[in-house]
Amino acid sequence: xxxxxxxxxxxxxxxxxxxxxxxxxxxxxxxxxxxxxxxxxxxxxxxxxxxxxxxxxxxxxxxxxxxxxxxxxxxxxxxxxxxxxxxxxxxxxxxxxxxxxxxxxxxxxxxxxxxxxxxxxxxxxxxxxxxxxxxxxxxxxxxxxxxxxxxxxxxxxxxxxxxxxxxxxxxxxxxxxxxxxxxxxxxxxxxxxxxxxxxxxxxxxxxxxxxxxxxxxxxxxxxxxxxxxxxxxxxxxxxxxxxxxxxxxxxxxxxxxxxxxxxxxxxxxxxxxxxxxxxxxxxxxxxxxxxxxxxxxxxxxxxxxxxxxxxxxxxxxxxxxxxx
Amino acid sequence: xxxxxxxxxxxxxxxxxxxxxxxxxxxxxxxxxxxxxxxxxxxxxxxxxxxxxxxxxxxxxxxxxxxxxxxxxxxxxxxxxxxxxxxxxxxxxxxxxxxxxxxxxxxxxxxxxxxxxxxxxxxxxxxxxxxxxxxxxxxxxxxxxxxxxxxxxxxxxxxxxxxxxxxxxxxxxxxxxxxxxxxxxxxxxxxxxxxxxxxxxxxxxxxxxxxxxxxxxxxxxxxxxxxxxxxxxxxxxxxxxxxxxxxxxxxxxxxxxxxxxxxxxxxxxxxxxxxxxxxxxxxxxxxxxxxxxxxxxxxxxxxxxxxxxxxxxxxxxxxxxxxxxxxxxxxxxxxxxxxxxxxxxxxxxxxxxxxxxxxxxxxxxxxxxxxxxxxxxxxxxxxxxxxxxxxxxxxxxxxxxxxxxxxxxxxxxxxxxxxxxxxxxxxxxxxxxxxxxxxxxxxxxxxxxxxxxxxxxxxxxxxxxxxxxxxxxxxxxxxxxxxxxxxxxxxxxxxxxxxxxxxxxxxxxxxxxxxxxxxxxxxxxxxxxxxxxxxxxxx
Numbered sequence: 001x002x003x004x005x006x007x008x009x010x011x012x013x014x015x016x017x018x019x020x021x022x023x024x025x026x027x028x029x030x031x032x033x034x035x036x037x038x039x040x041x042x043x044x045x046x047x048x049x050x051x052x053x054x055x056x057x058x059x060x061x062x063x064x065x066x067x068x069x070x071x072x073x074x075x076x077x078x079x080x081x082x083x084x085x086x087x088x089x090x091x092x093x094x095x096x097x098x099x100x101x102x103x104x105x106x107x108x109x110x111x112x113x114x115x116x117x118x119x120x121x122x123x124x125x126x127x128x129x130x131x132x133x134x135x136x137x138x139x140x141x142x143x144x145x146x147x148x149x150x151x152x153x154x155x156x157x158x159x160x161x162x163x164x165x166x167x168x169x170x171x172x173x174x175x176x177x178x179x180x181x182x183x184x185x186x187x188x189x190x191x192x193x194x195x196x197x198x199x200x201x202x203x204x205x206x207x208x209x210x211x212x213x214x215x216x217x218x219x220x221x222x223x224x225x226x227x228x229x230x231x232x233x234x235x236x237x238x239x240x241x242x243x244x245x246x247x248x249x250x251x252x253x254x255x256x257x258x259x260x261x262x263x264x265x266x267x268x269x270x271x272x273x274x275x276x277x278x279x280x281x282x283x284x285x286x287x288x289x290x291x292x293x294x295x296x297x298x299x300x301x302x303x304x305x306x307x308x309x310x311x312x313x314x315x316x317x318x319x320x321x322x323x324x
Numbered sequence: 325x326x327x328x329x330x331x332x333x334x335x336x337x338x339x340x341x342x343x344x345x346x347x348x349x350x351x352x353x354x355x356x357x358x359x360x361x362x363x364x365x366x367x368x369x370x371x372x373x374x375x376x377x378x379x380x381x382x383x384x385x386x387x388x389x390x391x392x393x394x395x396x397x398x399x400x401x402x403x404x405x406x407x408x409x410x411x412x413x414x415x416x417x418x419x420x421x422x423x424x425x426x427x428x429x430x431x432x433x434x435x436x437x438x439x440x441x442x443x444x445x446x447x448x449x450x451x452x453x454x455x456x457x458x459x460x461x462x463x464x465x466x467x468x469x470x471x472x473x474x475x476x477x478x479x480x481x482x483x484x485x486x487x488x489x490x491x492x493x494x495x496x497x498x499x500x501x502x503x504x505x506x507x508x509x510x511x512x513x514x515x516x517x518x519x520x521x522x523x524x525x526x527x528x529x530x531x532x533x534x535x536x537x538x539x540x541x542x543x544x545x546x547x548x549x550x551x552x553x554x555x556x557x558x559x560x561x562x563x564x565x566x567x568x569x570x571x572x573x574x575x576x577x578x579x580x581x582x583x584x585x586x587x588x589x590x591x592x593x594x595x596x597x598x599x600x601x602x603x604x605x606x607x608x609x610x611x612x613x614x615x616x617x618x619x620x621x622x623x624x625x626x627x628x629x630x631x632x633x634x635x636x637x638x639x640x641x642x643x644x645x646x647x648x649x650x651x652x653x654x655x656x657x658x659x660x661x662x663x664x665x666x667x668x669x670x671x672x673x674x675x676x677x678x679x680x681x682x683x684x685x686x687x688x689x690x691x692x693x694x695x696x697x698x699x700x701x702x703x704x705x706x707x708x709x710x711x712x713x714x715x716x717x718x719x720x721x722x723x724x725x726x727x728x729x730x731x732x733x734x735x736x737x738x739x740x741x742x743x744x745x746x747x748x749x750x751x752x753x754x755x756x757x758x759x760x761x762x763x764x765x766x767x768x769x770x771x772x773x774x775x776x777x778x779x780x781x782x783x784x785x786x787x788x789x790x791x792x793x794x795x796x797x798x799x800x801x802x803x804x805x806x807x808x809x810x811x812x813x814x815x816x817x818x819x820x821x822x823x824x825x826x827x828x829x830x831x832x833x834x835x836x837x838x839x840x841x842x843x844x845x846x847x848x849x850x851x852x853x854x855x856x857x858x859x860x861x862x863x
Contacts, residue, residue, distance in 0.1 A: 003336060029336065052687050053680055069687040076342050080684050086677035088361060095360035103353035103685050105343020143681065148338035180336035 002064045003029045003150035003182045005050060009059035012045055012206075019045040021206035022059070027184045027199070029150065032177045034197030034214075035186040038294060042206035043186040044082070047155050051080050063151055075104040079144030081154045084136040089129025093120060093139050096128055097146060106146050114142040119168070133160030141169070152176060154185045158192045170196040190290035204294045217289050226262045228255045229278035230269075239272045240265065256282065350686060350695035358669065358699055367665045368703065371754070372711040375658030379715035382653040384722040396641055397465035397590070399485040400532055403816075404643075404734070406546075407464035407485070408590030408636025410621040411457070413540010413576075416506070420578020422456050422539040423503045424571045424630075425519065426473045429454045429496035429543075432566040432633045450476035451639070451822060452545035454496075454569025454632070458504050458511050459538045460530070464590040467532045469511035470542065470638065471502040471525065475567075480820070481513035481526035485640045488820040491515050491525035501573070509533050519573065539576055540584065543569035543632035546639070549824050553794055560824050564635045566620060571630040586623035590636060639821050647728055648736040648743045648814040649830050651719025655750045656786055656809065658711055659757045662704050663782065666761030667774040669700050674769045690855045693766060697851055700762055701755045708754030712747045713738075742814040742836075749811030749840060756808060756847045757782060763850035766858055781805050790828040797827040802834050805846045810839025 005027040012020040020042040027033035035043055048054040050061040052068035060067065063078055071077050087096050097111045115124045118138040123131065128139065137160055144152055157173075158166055173196050177183045187193050193200065200217055202210040210217060230236045230253060237247045237255065245260035257265060262281050269276055343349065358364060399405040416422070431448040455472025469483040471491075479491030479500060492515060494500050501516035512527035549562030574584075621634040673679040686692045720736065729735075736743040757778075765774040785800045792800070801807055810832035817823070817835070825831035832839050 048680075051680075051684050053683060071687070073342065074687060075685050076338065076340070078684075080681075082680050082684070083677045086681055088357075088672055088676060088678060090361045090363050091357075092360065095356065099353045099356035099360065100681065100685055102356050103349055105349050106340070110340065147342075148340040150336035150338065182336075 003180075004064065005033075005151060005153075005182055005184055006062045006065075007046065007050065007059070008061075010046060010049060010056050010061055011058035012042070012049060012054065012056050018206055020049070020056075023203065023206065023208055024059075025201040025208060025211050027182050027201075029182045030177055030180050031198040032173050032183045032185065032196050033199045033201060034190075034193035035184055035201050035203070036190055036193055036290065037188065037203035037209070039188050040205075041188075041203045043188075043203060044155055045206075046203075047080075047082065047153055047184075047186060050153060051078070051082070053082075073104055073147070075100070075106065075147035075149065077147070077149050078151045078153065079147065079149040080152075081137075081140040081144045081157055083155070084133060084140040084157075084160065087128040087131075087136065087139065089127060091128055092125050093128050093131065093135075094124040096139065097143055100143055101146055104147055110146065110148075111142075114145055117145075118142045134162055134165050137161055137165070137169075141172075150180070151182045152184065154183070156187055157185055158187060158189075166192070190286045194286045202290065202293055209293050214286065217293075218286060220289070225282040226257045226260065226265055227278075227280045227282050228257060228265065228276060229253055230255065230274065230276035232274050232276075235272070236269065236274045236276065239268055239274055243268050347691060347695065350691060351699055353685075354692075354695045354699040355703075358703060361672075364665055364668065367661045367668075368707045371658050371661040371665075371704075371707055372714070374661060375654040375708075375711035375754075376714050376718060377654065378657045379651055379654030379719050380722065383651045383719035384726065399465055399640070400467045400530075401484065401486065403486055404641040405465055405485045406590075406637045406639055406641050407466075408634075409542045409544035409638055410623050410632045410634035410636075411459075411462060411538070411540055411542050411587040411589050412584060412623045412625075412630055412632060413457075413538055413542075413587075414584045415536045415581040416458075416539045416576060417536045417579045417581055419505075419507050420539070420576060420580075421503060421505045422458065422576050423501065423519075424456050424541055424574040425499050425501045426454050426496070426569060427499045427572055427629075428568075428570040429473060429475060430568050431545075432568040448475040448496075448567040449546050449548050449565045449822070450474070451637070451820060452565065452567040453480070453638075454543045454567070454571070455541070456502050456504050457538075457540065457542045458506055458530075458533070460533055462538055462587045462589045467530045468638070469504060469513065469528050469530060471504055471513040471515065472542075473500050473502070477820075479515045479525065481528075482638070482820065483511070483528040483530065485638065486818065487528065488818075489526040492523070504539070506533075506537070506539075506578075536581060541569075541571050541574060541630055541632060542589075542638070543567060543634045544636040544638055545634060546637040546822070549822075551794060551824050551826065553790075553792075558790060558826060558828065560826065562824070566633060566635040568631060568633040571632070572628055574628070574630055584625075586632075588621040588634075637821075640816060640818050642818060642821050642823050643733070643815050645728060645733060646813055646815045646830060647720065647723050647733060648716065648746045649812040650723060650728075651716050652712055652746060652750050652812045653830070654715050655708070655712060655754060655812070656783075658708075659754055659782060660779075662707065662754050662758045663761035663778040664775055666700055666704070666758035667765035667771055667778065669696060670762050670765040671769060671771040671774060675771070689858045693851065693855050693858055697759045697762060701759045704758035705751050705755035708751030709748065711754070712750040716743075716747050736814060740814075745836065746812045746814045749836065750809075752840065753808040753811055753843060756843050757805070760805060760843070760847040760850055763847065763854040766854035767850065794827070798825075798833045801827055801832050802839070802842065805843045807832065807834060807839040808843025810834050811836045 008024045010020050010023045023046060037043055049056045101111050115121045118141055120138050123135060137157055158169060161169060173183055197214060199213055233253060240247050240257055245257045248256045250256045262279055266279055396404045397407050429448060429452060452475040453472040455470055457468055457470040459468035460466035467484055472480050473496050474480055475496055478493035481489045481491060501519040503514040505512045509529050510527055511530055513525045514522040515525055516522045545565045545567035547562055548565045549560055552559045623632045673682060682692060683689055738744055761778050764777050768774045782805055785804055785806045789797045813832055813836050
């Protein structure tokens with residue numbers, strides 16, 4: 001089976017609230033695709049529709065060309081973690097995996113192997129009710145991996161993990177993708193995805209904001225800005241403005257210049273004898289790029305709706321959209 | 325780790341051997357779910373404990389004085405019977421025909437006290453009968469065939485106590501010709517309005533009919549009773565009734581042996597009459613003839629008109645005390661933990677969102693519900709069977725020691741098909757209740773709401789039964805899921821015998837399997853509704 005997740009023009013409303021509004025993207029094998037957006041952006045709803053738990057109002061979500069409900073043995077095709085807290089508190093962690101394994105005839109040995117792999121072997125025979133959120137995330141990831149599927153959908157898998165766990169899951173997700181699997185992970189924090197995702201699907205209010213690789217996104221967000229640190233601020237501003245740059249003062253002795261490459265700036269300052277202590281091509285963090293993107297999206301929505309009140313309404317509508 | 329590996333186009337291939345997703349696997353998964361929550365195991369054990377405890381308390385709580393006593397007569401098939409009537413006739417050798425016209429059937433109140441007279445409004449008992457009979461001998465319980473005119477049930481052809489076939493619905497006020505013809509062992513009954521045109525009502529083969537059989541006229545009249553209910557109390561007034569039948573045109577065609585004479589057939593069963601619940605001190609009368617039954621039966625003849633007055637009955641004996649049922653009463657309370665388990669089996673998944681995992685692993689939701697129902701039903705049945713068998717085995721000796729002894733109260737045994745059906749059926753009822761509860765849980769998705777509905781449907785009626793008007797109580801016992809408990813009845817309910825049938829005594833108006841069917845229908849309907857809802861609604 002081709003393990004690509006294809007979402008095309010997906011739509012879902014809950015009463016008056018639009019949760020997902022014409023969303024299209026593709027998650028490919030061999031990549032960790034980060035599905036990112038603020039809370040209420042429609043990420044969970046999209047994942048539920050991909051998994052056949054909610055019926056879309058329009059569009060479709062296919063895994064390997066099939067709607068999820070048409071897959072006969074889903075555990076072997078798609079592993080999913082939607083809500084780590086969704087375990088019966090009185091059931092032991094191992095038993096939770098066992099019933100799931102039994103539904104597809106997965107051997108018990110695999111259950112024990114996975115518990116070892118996610119680092120839960122010592123807690124396997126304790127009740128899941130006593131697990132920390134991080135332990136439940138590990139249990140949920142083990143559950144998703146039971147059928148050794150080529151496609152993984154993990155909703156906020158980093159949530160609740162301790163720093164050691166975060167490091168572990170980043171490496172783990174990378175290795176799963178490296179094996180040729182399709183890995184789709186959602187998060188509302190770009191920083192969680194920074195080191196693990198290859199590809200990013202950014203959503204806001206149910207719409208696609210960006211569908212791009214991490215490298216492209218960073219380059220786009222960084223632009224051609226150059227940061228300059230100088231004691232002679234006024235002088236530097238004069239020289240660089242005359243040369244056609246756009247200069248903004250960002251601090252007592254720092255300037256940000258756009259429209260001029262860094263080498264040209266160094267040459268100009270040397271020519272005019274302006275002292276400076278540092279010139280650096282500005283590199284945006286993923287978080288900054290993300291903030292920029294989602295802010296733009298909000299403004300775009302506001303202007304298209306015509307006035308400020310509409311923006312307020314739009315925001316509250318998107319927030320309720322995340323709930324079911 | 326922070327370096328980004330370039331995407332690899334090669335798709336992942338799992339080395340894992342794949343199992344299928346067959347229904348059996350789904351059952352295995354649901355069974356694993358059920359057995360891995362320790363609290364649920366405790367609930368199941370408590371269902372067994374509660375059932376046995378309540379059954380034991382209920383069986384040991386009664387004490388009846390004077391159990392034992394004389395054995396009632398038994399019919400040709402071993403059925404315990406009442407066989408007391410006034411007979412006028414003679415032996416007939418070989419084949420022949422007996423004919424007579426019943427000209428009247430009235431209540432005879434001369435011997436009754438005021439209280440008895442108030443019963444039935446001065447009219448004869450509905451099953452008071454006057455007619456002709458062919459009977460092996462005048463010994464109670466011997467084989468017979470009879471044609472008769474009844475007070476409220478028209479013309480009947482009855483044989484060997486249990487067989488009852490209806491003829492025309494002639495009222496006793498209009499004279500009716502009746503005829504019985506014997507040919508070998510076959511006796512055929514006819515009726516006629518004019519003595520010229522005869523209609524066959526029925527025929528029967530009487531295996532034990534001797535060459536020389538008694539043929540003649542008979543009259544008998546079963547006891548009357550009235551049930552009165554006020555909130556919280558039930559009183560059953562009962563007493564014997566006496567009826568007088570008049571005949572003319574009595575003739576026997578055949579080789580008769582000896583003269584026509586009257587015989588007061590049948591002594592009433594000795595000892596107490598069949599008691600009702602002992603918490604009603606003036607308990608109901610049984611179906612047998614009253615203490616003043618024999619002796620008051622008389623017969624006279626004047627100018628070809630025979631007048632017979634009698635009290636009694638020719639019918640199977642109905643016992644209001646069902647010993648098997650009494651020892652299984654705990655199931656009515658034992659159902660509560662099982663119903664709670666049924667609800668929790670599905671609402672626990674909704675509460676924590678685990679249902680999403682379930683439906684992700686098995687997107688065909690109807691199958692999931694079916695697997696859940698089957699696993700839960702089977703587990704509840706096993707639990708119910710342990711509880712009902714134990715209740716029965718513990719309860720029977722207790723009932724015997726409290727006075728409900730043979731031969732007056734025959735000892736039920738698990739080897740008896742109907743007792744076996746009651747014990748197994750009780751487990752079946754508990755299984756259905758658990759599945760019904762689960763379906764409600766799937767519909768309501770809320771533990772408290774679903775448990776409340778179950779309590780209202782299955783426990784509240786039991787409490788309210790004694791306070792409701794009789795018709796309302798009987799309706800509840802037929803039309804609500806409570807009807808399922810009718811399966812615990814092991815005593816017959818014959819159409820040709822009127823009984824008080826007090827709901828709180830466990831008398832269900834329906835046949836055992838009909839009641840069970842009502843509960844089954846409720847369960848299937850709830851499951852179908854739940855399946856429809858579960859597929860339609862987002863999880």
